[in-house]
Amino acid sequence: xxxxxxxxxxxxxxxxxxxxxxxxCPVCGHNNGILDVLYDYDAAKxxxxxxxxxxxxxxxxxxxxxxxxxxxxxxxxxxxxGCTPIYDAPRLASELGVARCWxxxxxxxxxxxxxxxxxxxxxxxxxxQKAATxxxxxxxxxxxxxxxxxxxxxxxxxIFVPAHAPPAKVAQLLVYGAQVFSVDGTYDEAWxxxxxxxxxxxxxxxxxxxxxxxxxxxxxxxxxxxxxxLALTPGSFADWVVVSxxxxxxxxxxxxxxxxxxxxGILPRLPRILGVQAEGCNPFEIAxxxxxxxxxxAARTLADxxxxxxxxxxxKGMNAVIESGGAFVSVADEEILxxxxxxxxxxxxFGEPAGVAGMAGVRRAVERGLIHRSESVAIxxxxxxxxxxxxxxxxxxxxIPIGPTLEELRRGLHLEPAISTRAVATH
Amino acid sequence: xxxxxxxxxxxxxxxxxxxxxxxxCPVCGHNNGILDVLYDYDAAKxxxxxxxxxxxxxxxxxxxxxxxxxxxxxxxxxxxxGCTPIYDAPRLASELGVARCWxxxxxxxxxxxxxxxxxxxxxxxxxxQKAATxxxxxxxxxxxxxxxxxxxxxxxxxIFVPAHAPPAKVAQLLVYGAQVFSVDGTYDEAWxxxxxxxxxxxxxxxxxxxxxxxxxxxxxxxxxxxxxxLALTPGSFADWVVVSxxxxxxxxxxxxxxxxxxxxGILPRLPRILGVQAEGCNPFEIAxxxxxxxxxxAARTLADxxxxxxxxxxxKGMNAVIESGGAFVSVADEEILxxxxxxxxxxxxFGEPAGVAGMAGVRRAVERGLIHRSESVAIxxxxxxxxxxxxxxxxxxxxIPIGPTLEELRRGLHLEPAISTRAVATH
Numbered sequence: 001x002x003x004x005x006x007x008x009x010x011x012x013x014x015x016x017x018x019x020x021x022x023x024x025c026p027v028c029g030h031n032n033g034i035l036d037v038l039y040d041y042d043a044a045k046x047x048x049x050x051x052x053x054x055x056x057x058x059x060x061x062x063x064x065x066x067x068x069x070x071x072x073x074x075x076x077x078x079x080x081x082g083c084t085p086i087y088d089a090p091r092l093a094s095e096l097g098v099a100r101c102w103x104x105x106x107x108x109x110x111x112x113x114x115x116x117x118x119x120x121x122x123x124x125x126x127x128x129q130k131a132a133t134x135x136x137x138x139x140x141x142x143x144x145x146x147x148x149x150x151x152x153x154x155x156x157x158x159i160f161v162p163a164h165a166p167p168a169k170v171a172q173l174l175v176y177g178a179q180v181f182s183v184d185g186t187y188d189e190a191w192x193x194x195x196x197x198x199x200x201x202x203x204x205x206x207x208x209x210x211x212x213x214x215x216x217x218x219x220x221x222x223x224x225x226x227x228x229x230l231a232l233t234p235g236s237f238a239d240w241v242v243v244s245x246x247x248x249x250x251x252x253x254x255x256x257x258x259x260x261x262x263x264x265g266i267l268p269r270l271p272r273i274l275g276v277q278a279e280g281c282n283p284f285e286i287a288x289x290x291x292x293x294x295x296x297x298a299a300r301t302l303a304d305x306x307x308x309x310x311x312x313x314x315x316k317g318m319n320a321v322i323e324s325g326g327a328f329v330s331v332a333d334e335e336i337l338x339x340x341x342x343x344x345x346x347x348x349x350f351g352e353p354a355g356v357a358g359m360a361g362v363r364r365a366v367e368r369g370l371i372h373r374s375e376s377v378a379i380x381x382x383x384x385x386x387x388x389x390x391x392x393x394x395x396x397x398x399x400i401p402i403g404p405t406l407e408e409l410r411r412g413l414h415l416e417p418a419i420s421t422r423a424v425a426t427h
Numbered sequence: 428x429x430x431x432x433x434x435x436x437x438x439x440x441x442x443x444x445x446x447x448x449x450x451x452c453p454v455c456g457h458n459n460g461i462l463d464v465l466y467d468y469d470a471a472k473x474x475x476x477x478x479x480x481x482x483x484x485x486x487x488x489x490x491x492x493x494x495x496x497x498x499x500x501x502x503x504x505x506x507x508x509g510c511t512p513i514y515d516a517p518r519l520a521s522e523l524g525v526a527r528c529w530x531x532x533x534x535x536x537x538x539x540x541x542x543x544x545x546x547x548x549x550x551x552x553x554x555x556q557k558a559a560t561x562x563x564x565x566x567x568x569x570x571x572x573x574x575x576x577x578x579x580x581x582x583x584x585x586i587f588v589p590a591h592a593p594p595a596k597v598a599q600l601l602v603y604g605a606q607v608f609s610v611d612g613t614y615d616e617a618w619x620x621x622x623x624x625x626x627x628x629x630x631x632x633x634x635x636x637x638x639x640x641x642x643x644x645x646x647x648x649x650x651x652x653x654x655x656x657l658a659l660t661p662g663s664f665a666d667w668v669v670v671s672x673x674x675x676x677x678x679x680x681x682x683x684x685x686x687x688x689x690x691x692g693i694l695p696r697l698p699r700i701l702g703v704q705a706e707g708c709n710p711f712e713i714a715x716x717x718x719x720x721x722x723x724x725a726a727r728t729l730a731d732x733x734x735x736x737x738x739x740x741x742x743k744g745m746n747a748v749i750e751s752g753g754a755f756v757s758v759a760d761e762e763i764l765x766x767x768x769x770x771x772x773x774x775x776x777f778g779e780p781a782g783v784a785g786m787a788g789v790r791r792a793v794e795r796g797l798i799h800r801s802e803s804v805a806i807x808x809x810x811x812x813x814x815x816x817x818x819x820x821x822x823x824x825x826x827i828p829i830g831p832t833l834e835e836l837r838r839g840l841h842l843e844p845a846i847s848t849r850a851v852a853t854h
Binding site for chain 1: 518602612774
């Protein structure tokens with residue numbers, strides 16, 4: 001059984017029994033009253049020890065059940081999620097100007113993004129409530145992961161995507177059999193429609209900002225990071241953990257997981273968190289550099305997964321950076337594009353624009369003196385590059401056409417390489 | 428150190444020391460003289476036991492080092508490869524008309540295809556020979572996986588692709604920094620050019636059919652299958668293992684791995700092998716139903732990864748089916764397309780056309796009475812659906828466009844679902 005105790009509103013601090021509320025604090029409403037899941041950490045600590053972890057053959061996020069809000073373990077989905085690889089990337093570290101650099105490849109999840117961690121938990125919660133349908137609004141990855149996990153669990157998924165979502169992501173969720181509505185409007189409008197429709201039709205709402213359980217899935221990336229560093233650098237941890245930021249849910253989950261592993265004595269010390277946004281859509285950075293208050297803005301960036309002008313989990317996301325003594329930076333779309341081949345060529349990891357944005361932000365943070373050259377960084381690469389081939393092709397140039405002869409090849413070999421990081425960076 | 432002993436020509440049975448030949452039997456030439464890697468199985472058996480496997484924390488193909496041709500373990504690539512999940516898929520089993528069905532999702536590898544297993548070994552062999560460049564000709568997946576593993580290892584990759592290769596696959600390998608030549612010709616012409624160029628410029632040749640070590644990487648899928656079934660159904664195994672067939676190397680590796688695990692006593696009994704081809708490109712099936720001799724044919728199928736009219740590893744591939752008492756079948760492109768949403772919706776696994784072709788072949792084999800309804804099948808799904816979004820979109824229909832209002836949604840909900848397996852199958 002779960003060690004979950006209550007839900008606490010992050011705005012007014014009222015606490016609720018899990019069965020007393022549906023998603024958010026009824027007093028503060030869905031814009032402010034985001035709930036946080038509380039646990040009996042003494043009980044969790046007894047169950048989740050280094051020894052227990054080392055002996056556990058489960059290679060998925062469910063190895064962390066003592067810290068997850070799951071009441072009925074018989075409902076866990078079949079699809080494997082989590083336990084993604086982490087790579088020590090020395091060539092990338094020298095490129096970025098840091099002492100050491102690790103890359104955690106979240107593109108290796110079931111539907112090829114970090115969001116699978118949240119969807120896996122969301123589908124379990126929907127099944128626990130005997131919901132026949134689960135819904136979400138998403139720019140893509142949350143949707144495709146929901147569609148995949150709903151298909152594996154055999155429940156219906158209804159998904160609202162903004163009309164500008166990339167075709168690859170939409171195709172993926174259609175293939176999984178979700179009913180997909182392409183909303184002629186912004187992400188924010190698709191989001192509000194999903195809220196209304198879920199209430200109207202009794203669907204379980206997977207939207208991460210209002211549903212308190214999704215962040216619990218997301219935090220598993222940090223539970224893993226803490227455990228993986230036990231093997232990588234025993235007794236030590238990265239100075240910074242880096243992730244791109246859209247809604248604020250991912251960075252919030254990341255921070256919560258780190259705090260929990262610290263509390264359980266598995267993580268030796270807490271790192272700082274670097275949140276990275278796109279220059280064309282950086283409400284977190286603006287608020288962090290200003291008075292800390294959210295001013296929704298336009299969303300102009302090719303990194304669609306973080307193109308969120310009105311972050312729904314602003315407070316939790318902001319707290320992650322403030323509490324950790326971290327920072328927000330933002331990067332230009334050209335820097336994001338140039339980071340795709342750079343990460344692939346230095347670390348062997350192919351990421352989508354929002355996935356590599358974190359890496360681009362490290363360089364920016366080093367330039368600004370926020371990250372010192374003597375420090376180490378762990379970058380969470382959130383989505384597979386195959387999710388956005390158009391951006392990959394823009395970043396990488398084209399093949400050299402030749403006829404099928406050695407003579408033509410010889411001529412081709414004398415051409416400039418089709419690809420080089422330099423060539424991309426100056427495009 | 429490796430338990431590899433010698434190399435044996437599958438045509439004339441001459442044996443060679445590993446350092447005495449480069450790729451193929453010098454007597455029989457590269458069209459016939461494919462070599463097979465031999466091992467000291469007594470030594471391997473002592474090192475690779477159920478107990479040793481259970482205690483080994485390595486979650487990659489390198490857990491099977493006693494059965495791999497690696498001389499210098501310090502050269503193993505950083506990218507994680509193998510240990511892909513396998514799913515029991517009861518809803519798919521009833522759809523296909525078999526007693527039980529498992530799906531092994533090879534799209535979860537580093538560069539999202541089965542080919543990573545071969546490329547990982549290929550790059551190690553290139554490094555052992557101190558090669559500065561590694562080359563291959565590929566319709567896509569072998570190339571992108573080579574590019575990824577070469578990037579991670581820091582050596583140069585030169586890749587020849589036929590001009591019709593899907594843009595997503597080409598983008599992936601360009602991003603990894605390979606020098607890519609788009610050959611105006613067939614796959615066969617690209618293959619021959621790679622052979623010539625490797626000899627001319629001293630590049631290490633990763634082409635699977637002539638390089639004996641690549642099949643060794645591929646066989647790891649079966650080493651894993653055998654080990655995974657120890658947990659799934661102790662003392663038992665699937666009646667059939669199913670895979671799509673192009674060059675013949677994958678099915679050859681699959682069969683070799685199964686035989687080895689049987690020899691080591693880890694696999695209780697040998698299954699039959701079902702090789703699945705596309706109707707527009709089925710030289711194996713034609714030969715198997717006829718006199719057993721290869722007649723190269725045209726390659727007309729949207730499943731580009733198995734569009735090989737002149738299979739270079741014909742003999743090894745054919746042996747897998749004959750020795751196992753298995754079968755070859757072929758399926759129409761429409762069946763392949765319809766299998767994409769079927770697999771995704773029944774098992775939660777999104778595959779590319781060649782990846783799902785195996786599943787389509789199961790239904791065909793059941794119809795033909797080759798597979799009995801009382802039998803079980805393990806399907807190796809060889810590549811991620813994100814590799815070929817164009818085919819995915821053809822298979823899955825489109826999102827329903829609506830305005831951002833409940834009224835428009837209500838109207839949309841009354842429309843036929845955008846997707847259903849039935850709708851796809853009748854396209």
